[in-house]
Every structure is written in structure tokens, then in C-alpha cells.
Amino acid sequence: MPGAQAAPGGGGFVISAGVPGTVLMHPEDAPDLRPLPNWENSTGCCGPTGNEGLNRACPCGAAVATLAADCFGPYELHLDPVRTYAFSQ
Numbered sequence: 654m655p656g657a658q659a660a661p662g663g664g665g666f667v668i669s670a671g672v673p674g675t676v677l678m679h680p681e682d683a684p685d686l687r688p689l690p691n692w693e694n695s696t697g698c699c700g701p702t703g704n705e706g707l708n709r710a711c712p713c714g715a716a717v718a719t720l721a722a723d724c725f726g727p728y729e730l731h732l733d734p735v736r737t738y739a740f741s742q
Contacts, residue, residue, distance in 0.1 A: 675734055677730070677731055679728075680722060682730075683709075685712055686710065686720075687710055688708065689707070689708055694708035694719075697722075697723035698724055699722075700724070703721025703722070703726070706719060707719055707733060715736065716733075717733055717737050718730055718732050
């Protein structure tokens, strides 16, 4: 169910809050990403729900990811596939 959310700990499955096709990662694996100015698209109870679109930016200011980190849903970071790409060093 795209866009559905379920809280962990209930004995069921946790369903990703992101759009299909995004790269999913743990938020702590991208420590340089910052909230957008004025916390744009970051509403939620205890953190951003991730339902409003891109809410994290690179140090240069480019919006590149969506953080879902509210208390009632998953804790995950979705990289926008149009704005990011994977590479090996």
C-alpha cells in the first residue's frame, strides 16, 4: 500500500511511507542533510511525517530527500531518484 504507515511494535509489518522508486536509507546514514529553511514540509507531532514531500537538503541547499520521523510512523529517509544517484569511491 504506497504511502501507508504503520507503527512498529504491534507485531505486524512496518510499511514504508515513501514513494515507490526512491532509495530508502537510515536517517543517521546521511548526517550532512539538513531541514529545509523554516522547516518547510516538516510538520508532525514529534518529527516530520514525510507526507508533504522533500524536507531535507544538502549543505549546498538543494532539496534532495524526505525524512519520515514522526512518533506514529517509520523512521526512514528517502532520497529523491531525480536529484540523487549512487556511486562508489
